[in-house]
Amino acid sequence: MIRFGIIGCGIMGLRQARQLQDPEFQPHATVSAVYDSDPTRSRAAASEFGAKACATLEEVVSGDLVDAVYIATPDDAHREPFLAAIDSGLAVLVEKPLATTLDDARAMLAACKELRQVAEVNWGNRWHIPFVSLKSAIAEGEVGQVRSVKAWLSNTQEVPLKMLSWASRSTCGWFLLSHVFDVTTWLTGTRPTRVFARGTKDLLREQGVDTYDYIHALVEYDDDSTGLYESSWILPPGLGRLVDFQYHIMGSTGTATVDLGHQMVEVAGAKLTRWPREVSYARDRMFAFIEACNAGVGTTESIESGFYNTATLVALHESLTSGEVVEIASA
Numbered sequence: 001m002i003r004f005g006i007i008g009c010g011i012m013g014l015r016q017a018r019q020l021q022d023p024e025f026q027p028h029a030t031v032s033a034v035y036d037s038d039p040t041r042s043r044a045a046a047s048e049f050g051a052k053a054c055a056t057l058e059e060v061v062s063g064d065l066v067d068a069v070y071i072a073t074p075d076d077a078h079r080e081p082f083l084a085a086i087d088s089g090l091a092v093l094v095e096k097p098l099a100t101t102l103d104d105a106r107a108m109l110a111a112c113k114e115l116r117q118v119a120e121v122n123w124g125n126r127w128h129i130p131f132v133s134l135k136s137a138i139a140e141g142e143v144g145q146v147r148s149v150k151a152w153l154s155n156t157q158e159v160p161l162k163m164l165s166w167a168s169r170s171t172c173g174w175f176l177l178s179h180v181f182d183v184t185t186w187l188t189g190t191r192p193t194r195v196f197a198r199g200t201k202d203l204l205r206e207q208g209v210d211t212y213d214y215i216h217a218l219v220e221y222d223d224d225s226t227g228l229y230e231s232s233w234i235l236p237p238g239l240g241r242l243v244d245f246q247y248h249i250m251g252s253t254g255t256a257t258v259d260l261g262h263q264m265v266e267v268a269g270a271k272l273t274r275w276p277r278e279v280s281y282a283r284d285r286m287f288a289f290i291e292a293c294n295a296g297v298g299t300t301e302s303i304e305s306g307f308y309n310t311a312t313l314v315a316l317h318e319s320l321t322s323g324e325v326v327e328i329a330s331a
């Protein structure tokens, strides 16, 4: 039985804690402690999950309250809880992106050099059935050598305007392209080398959220393949779903396309057609983390991927402001 501490009791923290309450998780995991920098959120979560409301981060990680923590603080606030949990010998599942600065990402990777526990980024799409299937197709040589990727992952404007109070401290790059960049390096085993990006701040800024409306990025990889990516935070509310995700690979002998926009179910009403998100990876991903915790031994692969993912996004944001092609830093 893995005793979880939930750090950050917002949308994702509560979602994961509720998932851990499902009967199928019950014999394997429990939520023992919760912590949020907003004490009213800690108290509400504690009463919902029958867990201890911790007043400080220190209280979650020290002592013998929990075996693992799930970190779901805003994009730029992962470092402190991550380092505290690693230092205390706890298993860690940290939300993507690993960090939003090279300094944070380097410190987090360095803390895992002599890893005694499981430490992973929540790269959920690695458990997403369509991408699992795509990885097998690539491994079996069905598309030959991957030469280029074209993908977009976007949200409706509700996400930056209504859901994320910290949207102006993040971008659709940090929030969304982090997922897509990990999918590519996980599928192809490549390392990103250079990036060129353009984007505008216009519509969201007018509505009080100072962040990019959209970002276009061209990423080069160390096998000379390229990825062309788009992410937007201004899709219209009438889209019928929060997320649009399309992923296309061109290989030397074949192509492959994943459409995660329309997920097999279409519901049409008098005013709206919607596509409920039915193909979810959250359950399989959490079970995989629990299994790793039970096995007890971690690798640094996930955190190292997190470092290169952050390095790509740091370079991307530099390119957005400089207008130059930017080299991606190494660990």
Ligand SMILES: NC(=O)c1ccc[n+]([C@@H]2O[C@H](COP(=O)([O-])OP(=O)(O)OC[C@H]3O[C@@H](n4cnc5c(N)ncnc54)[C@H](O)[C@@H]3O)[C@@H](O)[C@H]2O)c1
Residues within 6 Å of the ligand: 007, 008, 009, 010, 011, 012, 013, 035, 036, 037, 038, 041, 071, 072, 073, 074, 075, 076, 077, 095, 096, 097, 122, 124, 163, 164, 165, 166, 175
């Ligand atoms: N894997 C996915 O598919 C997925 C989906 C959505 C969000 N995310 C990621 O999850 C993370 C959280 O996103 P969210 O949508 O739940 O945000 P949120 O704003 O709903 O929740 C964040 C919570 O963290 C708390 N908090 C802020 N600073 C803190 C600190 N220093 N210590 C403790 N608590 C702190 C806030 O009070 C808030 O309750 C982000 O990194 C986001 O990118 C991942």
